[in-house]
Amino acid sequence: MQCRVGQxxxxxxxxxxxxxxxxxxxxxxxxxxxxxxxxxxxxxxxxKQIGAxxxxxxxxxxxxxxxxxxxxxxxxxxxxxxxxxxQLLSGWVFAHCLNLIQLWG
Numbered sequence: 001m002q003c004r005v006g007q008x009x010x011x012x013x014x015x016x017x018x019x020x021x022x023x024x025x026x027x028x029x030x031x032x033x034x035x036x037x038x039x040x041x042x043x044x045x046x047x048k049q050i051g052a053x054x055x056x057x058x059x060x061x062x063x064x065x066x067x068x069x070x071x072x073x074x075x076x077x078x079x080x081x082x083x084x085x086x087q088l089l090s091g092w093v094f095a096h097c098l099n100l101i102q103l104w105g
Contacts, residue, residue, distance in 0.1 A: 006023035008023075017050075018051025019051065020051075021051040021052045025047075025050065025052035026054070027043060027046065027047040027052050027054045027055070028056075028057055028091065028095070029054070029057065030059045030094075031059065032058070032060050032063065059091075062090045063086050063090065066086040066090065067086060
């Protein structure tokens with residue numbers, strides 16, 4: 001199986017940088033109940049400027065579930081830094097899942 005960046009066919013040319021960005025980038029705003037609209041709006045506007053797809057995802061349920069799992073396994077309540085790690089980890093998993101979905105169509 002041959003894989004090409006952006007899924008361009010043999011001989012197909014890149015039109016614009018926005019077209020390429022749309023084919024290879026998806027930005028994701030991973031907001032929580034504590035997130036404000038300013039950052040969310042900036043993320044959406046950045047994606048629009050570069051031509052990327054954009055998703056707005058609330059991650060509270062994932063972060064809470066990972067924190068509960070951590071507590072169940074260790075007997076300790078996660079502090080802020082561990083919760084941040086959970087958010088980063090869920091972002092990494094989400095990004096790879098999106099990549100596979102796009103790759104496999």
